[in-house]
């Protein structure tokens with residue numbers, strides 16, 4: 299059996315991304331044709347870290363395909379508290395579910411779990427500060443719909459580039475296209491770690507600390523919050539909070555066609571007044587998140 303998992307953005311080939319996007323577009327325009335597609339199938343939703351959007355978008359995606367959802371609720375009340383290893387938990391979940399979305403605070407947990415599975419597809423819904431590949435699908439679908447392409451774009455990443463796993467995953471996909479260029483906008487304390495510069499021509503990356511200066515010629519501005527739960531020193535996280543604040547006056551300096559994305563939740567990095575600007579795409583992005591997760595679940599289950 300060919301069991302596919304989606305643990306890192308590069309686990310799908312470009313052709314497979316295109317298949318998923320084609321499916322997602324069809325679901326977007328003809329959602330009624332999909333209401334019964336996964337009747338009888340079960341998604342296990344295992345979240346060992348707080349989540350609002352990602353968890354409910356996975357669950358809504360499965361329900362909208364006619365499937366069902368099981369979850370362990372609060373991990374504090376699961377057998378992990380009795381000393382069960384997470385490997386055993388997953389092997390047990392595999393007896394009940396066809397596909398599983400897992401979020402875990404430790405980097406690389408899904409990577410270690412995938413090899414123990416024999417019949418259940420595993421999707422990484424975020425591992426520590428490492429990766430968040432389904433947010434990347436969400437971001438890419440939003441960029442495709444708002445910019446009409448994933449190529450030849452100037453993308454600004456603003457905020458916490460050290461711990462922001464959504465940034466790491468989106469960058470690792472977008473850098474594959476040599477026509478894309480990047481502007482990194484962060485306080486030095488949370489600069490993008492060196493490992494993400496690998497395979498990236500330095501001429502394609504600029505570091506600009508000032509958002510006012512950086513915003514002028516961007517096609518996409520990807521805002522993020524300070525990931526305070528990942529800081530060793532909570533005082534440092536408090537100090538960095540508020541480093542960047544996108545408001546109406548900054549937006550005036552940007553292209554009229556720029557797309558503002560944010561994986562959400564926002565804290566104080568985007569003023570409410572920006573929500574009314576047609577360039578603000580973050581709520582549409584949350585909607586695309588559910589659609590593209592429907593496409594991914596369908597793709598993985600139907601290609602077993």
Ligand code: NCD
Nearest residue numbers: 351352424464523561562563
């Ligand atoms: C992101 C995450 O969990 O990494 N949120 C999300 O999945 N939409 C970003 C964040 O928490 O800041």
